[in-house]
Amino acid sequence: MEKPPVDSQNPLLELRRLTPARIALGRTGTSMPTSAQLDFQYAHAQARDAVHLPFDSAGLSAQLTEIGRDSLLLHSAATNRDSYLQRPDLGRKLSDESAQTLRTYAAANPGGVDLVIVVADGLSALAVHRHTLPFLARLEEQVLAEGWSVAPVMLVEQGRVAVADEIGELMGAKMTVILIGERPGLSSPDSLGLYFTYNPKVGLTDAYRNCISNIRLEGLSYGMAAHRLLYLMREACRRQLSGVNLKDEAQLQTLESDAGTDMKRNFLLGQTDA
């Protein structure tokens, strides 16, 4: 009989390369060992700090200008972070001043627009700082190919998802896409979420939106997120709706075959008993 290892958790260290989850931590008694415990506490401290990082919308605007893209600087009705955290209603609407800015812009540029892209800090300005430009590069290349007209990128401080509805309505937009910082996780202070709405107007619920989440280097790639979004946008234009009635049936050949192969490659289901 082969000699058993002293700690049956140790062999699992190999599994760490399969997932960023905190697996194979070992145990002392039944509890978390000291180093794992303190690693967790530090990660929590970092995530707490990320929540309170201010959105550098002026800096992002300057970067957009460099690549020839216009933007407008807007602010939600939540005046600061404390107000944002406790009053989601304020984060969902524009400040009076910003609403006026948009009305003025729309009056000077009548006729509506196919697509408005909104970028809001949400709960992680770090996410939008890192991912906005590279993701937009992927997305807008294909948006141009579709021949859709686009408005300036709307940069919203202290914004929540539904603020895109008001922006879309004021701009007379057929579609809105909002890129927003998701609530920071311990392992992911910079995760970007994306919400798509067809025919946006104030008062829509989440049932009218489609969400693609976890866009970051260690998560969903820019290319795949843009691909899924483009599929949703084309289907939404064809069926004139978004949300739960517009299922993501993006039957990508590559995804399908990958899923099949991964199933077979999955170590728990290997041919061990043959």
Next chain:
Amino acid sequence: MAAFAHSVGAQTYRFESLKDVMAKASPARSGDFLAGVAALNDGERVAAQMALADIPLTHFLQEVLIPYEADEVTRLIIDTHDPHAFAVVSHLTVGGFRDWLLSDAADEQSLRALAPGLTPEMVAAVSKIMRVQDLVLVAQKIRVVTKFRGTMGLRGRLSTRLQPNHPTDEPAGIAASILDGLLYGNGDAMIGINPATDSIASICAMLEMLDAIIQRYEIPTQACVLTHVTTSIEAINRGVPLDLVFQSIAGTEAANASFGINLNVLKEGYDAGLSLNRGTLGQNLMYFETGQGSALSANAHHGIDQQTCETRAYAVARHFKPFLVNTVVGFIGPEYLYNGKQIIRAGLEDHFCGKLLGVPMGCDICYTNHAEADQDDMDTLLTLLGVAGINFIMGIPGSDDIMLNYQTTSFHDALYARQTLGLKPAPEFEQWLTKMGIFTQADGKIHFGDSLPPAFRQAMAQLG
């Protein structure tokens, strides 16, 4: 609509309706302030609790909080109320009901018989005048037992949902978390994945994978992929093996509409699940998630406080004989439950109210990084819910959900609760753990096997 008044000394407090009394009697929390329904100060709050304590339970059958004509959840509550079951407490006020619940007259048997006679509003009302220890003591008397492939909710048992989420739904990464959890004795309530995207193809692939793992290792548990009920129906129509049908639910028709559901859609999902006949011990197969603040978040609360809205969701849940219901208490964020104190109280209220209504309650003991809460708060709530006899909690690697970006209870946390409180996993799963050589439990103490179980050693060899 009745107006209520209560005098304390020279001061008279007035409340314009039942829902006004209930909202102002609610222990303070940020969501009720956000909705503008909370008491203006501590004095008004306690006066509202005193007024509430004097209201007869029968009044809750006369003054509904949302009109019968306007809300299908109200219609469900009224139409399914059992007056015979109610008879034993029908003469009591809310305050008298609290006294009765704490008395010896309320035991496991009498409380089970009473459940169909209670409305969510009666239950929410009495919880508002109960302290933490009351919520624990009464809940601890109640057992709600359900069955599919395993048995949930037996006295002396604490089950866990193994939650192997992965940011891109990578099957090998999900499998790694599953194995880690199984080796900590987690996963008897279910292996339940929150998918990163709502793509039908990948959801079907995950369901196939979970089914294959459960079959291959003969694990007496249930699989669930937490997707919209209509997607589960679609997967069933495609012939995919599906154990538990998931849906988020809330306590008002309008809030449910914001989730893209209504009672008919839930019934379609329930019927689709039943048609597969996959439970070996029973056919409880709905898995619902709830949480205080969801109705307000959808602007669908009708001026009702968030804890009462939440309790109405349990009336929706119990109509479909669920396998488990999970209040995801700290997930929604600080605008609804601001800090550890509010989260702890809410978790205990939800567990108590659900159990009193006959719902198999569990709790996602959790917080987000923008709430004023930490691991110490979660340890407190876990310990209290363990004493209160909760059916199940989450189990996740190192407390860190790398897909949903929040913290919930870890595999280790479940073992802490089992060891300190002498709780065991579901009996079928306990046997499996013994058979596999993972661990045995006697006198509270957990004794791990001294080597990796042979079946999993073979799996690890596949990694090369």
